[in-house]
Amino acid sequence: MSDSRRERLRHWLAQLRHYSEEVYAAPYRGAVARARRDEDDLFMLLVFSELMGVPNPAAYYTLELQPLLLERFHDWHRRMGMERSPLDHFRCC
């Protein structure tokens, strides 16, 4: 098989893969994103549990994650039905 033909075949396969993935994902993008958000919400609770008085055996490790997740903290507590930050010593809004 010549190089140009191989290149064409590779391009064609990449296209096939792209379109089949689109067909697979397109109808459920929203539902999957919502499911992921629900899982992330639970994870947020785990990471910030110690600060809210819930003992967390993995606190030593999750402490390290707190600065990384801080950006999402405001959206998270609002989504959980708390207008203001639930943490006294730690106000975000």
Add this chain to the structure above:
Amino acid sequence: MSATILMLLGLGGMALGYFVYSAFIARRVYGLDPDFETPAHAYEDGVDYVPTNRFVLWGHHFTSVAGAAPIVGPAIAVIWGWLPAFLWVVIGTVFFAGMHDAGAIWASVRNRARSVGSLTGDVVGKRARSLFMIVIFLVLLMVNAVFAVVIAGLMMDFPSAVVPVWGAIAVALVIGQLIYRRMISLPVVSLLGVIALYALIAVGPAVPLPMPDQVGGVSGNALWVLILFGYAGIASLLPVWMLLQPRDYINGLQLFIGLIILYGAVVLANPAMVAPMFNQQVPEGTPSLIPLLFVTIACGAISGFHGLVASGTTSKQLNRETDARFVGYFGAVGEGALALAAILATAAGFASLADWRGMYQAFGENGVGAFVQGGAYLIQNGIGLPEATASTLLTVMTALFAGTTMDTGLRLQRYIFQEWGDIYRLEWMKKPLPATLLAVGSCLLLAFGAGGADGSGGMIIWPLFGTTNQLLAGLTLLVICVMLVRRRRPIRYALVPLCFLLAMTILALLTQLKGFYSEGNYFLLCLDIVVLIASIFVAFEAASALRRQRREMLESPEA
């Protein structure tokens, strides 16, 4: 008459509809504008609003709208002869369904991709919106009950399909995991999935699993209905990526393969139409063709369900407004083609007229069985596949379509119950499990309430399901009409289908009302009355909304 000629006439008619009529309505009626900024661009977020290639979008729209219903409806309607069913499918697809589906996408795209339900509230009025919610709930209730009865009947009649149908769920679960964990690329997974499914179909006839007629005091059929709802209840609680998404994908592939096999078999076998053109000797108890034909075939001619898909997900992903013609109208043509295949299988797939009459001994019974047997006969003669394998293939195809619809339908019904829990402050009802149990319970009540203790008579509600579905389509057409009046565009292309649908729906409900009353089936009588009241309200809403709009237009000629 040769089935191939009928096939060419049908497909040719629908193609003509797409190339001529859809071009006309896209330009003159909807005024689709390639420069209009669609919601997919205006609110692009990578999740719900994503501009999508029109072929991809068509694939997903078509596979979402085409399922078991365009097979079941025509298969039942052939009892009046093949010509009425054929004409309604072709004319319905060209002048009703295509117009309605493309219109639902257009209406939603022009209103920030909102669903038809919420559009009804804005465009027509609050009462119409409440009506819309009630009709959606009834449609879901009936579709779940009726499809459980269809699958249970298939499992009883074709035990060779039991292993592949349930095996397909295992295949879907594995595919879901493989894709979710990105272990193999999707084209390879698709190929493996299809091979696994067809291997199961080939194995099926060797390992039939017949359900005994009686199991511990419960009939086999009723037990299947219970098992199916148990499955659907669990499936609807699972995350979508785990089962629903891969199942839908496999079904989409199945749909294309099934259509190619069926049409290929018709061309290669070129059978004659065995069923009569007009059946003069319909079995006793068969209702009159007008109006029942127009509600027996809903999906495949026009169906309100499409409006929900069109305005729910499709409109959020439309790249250019002009794509609405291809995605919506051609999606309807695809479904019409599936309905046509069902007509060809049920009218030409028998060796003699006596065989055909043996199958169609009572209205509403054996329709799906006729599709499986007739289709298998055609595939055997055309492609040479053994009849047992061919009938397993078609049973699996129908059962998988119906099963996925049940799974989605129960999920949507659960959301409705959860929403009610929220509105009426019932904390327990807001939780997924109790809401699912309520959804399953209401469907079981309908399946057994309508069909007796063994659940086998549940197909009586098929025409009632059709009427409710048409009512939903009527509400969408009403939204389209009001929008067209506001834009000073010609409305007769939407108004004529709307009036026709409402008239046929109300007539069909009255005919069935009489039937249920004389049979003493008071459960369905009550349901019929509820749908009838809803239809009359829709008719009043339509008349008053259109009159109001016209008056407003006359008062402000410059607007």
